[in-house]
Amino acid sequence: MNTDFEKEAIEDLKRRKENFRTFTRNLSPTEKIRQLELLQRRYYELLKAREENGGRKIPEKWRKWRDAQNI
Amino acid sequence: MKSSLPSTNLSVVISVLEDMQNAEIISAYAVGGAVAAILHDEAISTVDLDIFFFLTEPPKGLILSLEKIYDYARQNNFPFDKDFINIHGWLVQFVEASHSPLWTEAIETAETMTIDNHAAKVIDREHLAAMWIFAGRKKDIRKIEMFDEAAIMNAEILYNVLSRFDLLDRWRLQQHNFSDEYRF
Numbered sequence: 001m002n003t004d005f006e007k008e009a010i011e012d013l014k015r016r017k018e019n020f021r022t023f024t025r026n027l028s029p030t031e032k033i034r035q036l037e038l039l040q041r042r043y044y045e046l047l048k049a050r051e052e053n054g055g056r057k058i059p060e061k062w063r064k065w066r067d068a069q070n071i
Numbered sequence: 072m073k074s075s076l077p078s079t080n081l082s083v084v085i086s087v088l089e090d091m092q093n094a095e096i097i098s099a100y101a102v103g104g105a106v107a108a109i110l111h112d113e114a115i116s117t118v119d120l121d122i123f124f125f126l127t128e129p130p131k132g133l134i135l136s137l138e139k140i141y142d143y144a145r146q147n148n149f150p151f152d153k154d155f156i157n158i159h160g161w162l163v164q165f166v167e168a169s170h171s172p173l174w175t176e177a178i179e180t181a182e183t184m185t186i187d188n189h190a191a192k193v194i195d196r197e198h199l200a201a202m203w204i205f206a207g208r209k210k211d212i213r214k215i216e217m218f219d220e221a222a223i224m225n226a227e228i229l230y231n232v233l234s235r236f237d238l239l240d241r242w243r244l245q246q247h248n249f250s251d252e253y254r255f
Contacts (some may be wrong), residue, residue, distance in 0.1 A: 021113055024113040024114060025112055025113045025221060028185075029110045029184045029185060029186050029191075029193075030082075030185070030186050030187050032109050032110055032113070032114055033081045033106075033109070033110070033186060035109075035113075035114035036106070036109050036114045036115075036117070037080075039114050039115075039116055040116065040117075040118065043116045061118050061119065061154070061162070062118055064118075064152075064154070064155060064157075064162055065118045065162055067157075068150075068155075068157040068160050068161070068162055069160050070160075
């Protein structure tokens, strides 16, 4: 069973996530595309780290993305 | 909040699409798929850019040839394979839309959004939702849920699109995932 502290921490995390989502939803189309481009780079880094640590290989379409980006 | 990041390459892709229109290869286009979802709502992870379009010269018969698109890619040194054309780092999937009444209307009613001072055509939310319910994959339903959560679809317009394209039954199979506003 969660303690009051844990419940409060979870509520706080939910609140912060919701605030961030509200912020991203209100960005201009240009800023949203910039967010996507950042997200793609971060996501690729995660996939790469997973593969380097013995996990699943980077999916083919993300390899193509890497090649298209000249990374 | 002002970003210090450089301009997005998507505006360069939009310029390429405009050039393809000027060269009379395509007559109209609209951004669809996850990138359209992002433009209407919030950033989610996606790797490709779906462009729904009409060829200027409509396809004759049942076999669709995208050879003019590939010729254009060759002439402009855009690498391509069977899945994507790489336009300035974006993996673009071209989807010819004329054989689908829903996709046709989605292009014809697309909204105009400004991206880095370029006017880009983007499929509207209700047509996107109809296209996703038709496709029916888990990731499509998740995108509808995302729109639902953000309450950004017009229920009346959505109902109208779904009924005209005979998609209400498919919608009803999934609507337990959506809020009351979008249960028909």
